[in-house]
Every structure is written in C-alpha cells, then in structure tokens.
Amino acid sequence: MGIGGVVMMLVFWALLVAGIVVLVGWLRRKDFPGQRETPLDILKKRYAQGEIGKDEFDRMKKDLES
Structure with a gap:
C-alpha cells in the first residue's frame, strides 16, 4: 500500500x-413524541386544545403539584 x-x-x-x-x-x-413531556406539559396541551375546561385544568394542575 x-x-x-x-x-x-x-x-x-x-x-x-x-x-x-x-x-x-x-x-x-x-424530540421524539412523548420522550420529554411531563404530566404538566400534557395537561397544558390538553387545555390548549380544548379537551378540558379551566376548572378541570386547575383541579388537575393542583393534584399534580401536590
């Protein structure tokens, strides 16, 4: 060689x-789907898409933070 x-x-x-x-x-x-999403991120996304209302969002957020 x-x-x-x-x-x-x-x-x-x-x-x-x-x-x-x-x-x-x-x-x-x-960013693979679901790889880095926290439960709070998912909750925010559901609220933004109109899947849940404000009262339900606030209740679920409070549950996650406690």
Whole structure:
C-alpha cells in the first residue's frame, strides 16, 4: 500500500467518524413524541386544545403539584 492508499484510508475513517458524530448529535436533538413531556406539559396541551375546561385544568394542575 503506497502513500495514496494510506491517505485514502485516513480520509475514509475520518469521514466515517464524522458521520457517526453528526448522526448521534442529530438523534440527541430530535424530540421524539412523548420522550420529554411531563404530566404538566400534557395537561397544558390538553387545555390548549380544548379537551378540558379551566376548572378541570386547575383541579388537575393542583393534584399534580401536590
């Protein structure tokens, strides 16, 4: 293997490692559904979508905080 082969092998491995780093970074930033939602977040979303009323929201929020 000559110097050209060594350089190509180094380039290949550098690109492979860089690709893995980029992929891991992308996966860490990606927000998977339900992954980071707290019960309070879900409650707020239900209230915002009109699934529950203000009285029910306040009661459920109080239950979660206690």
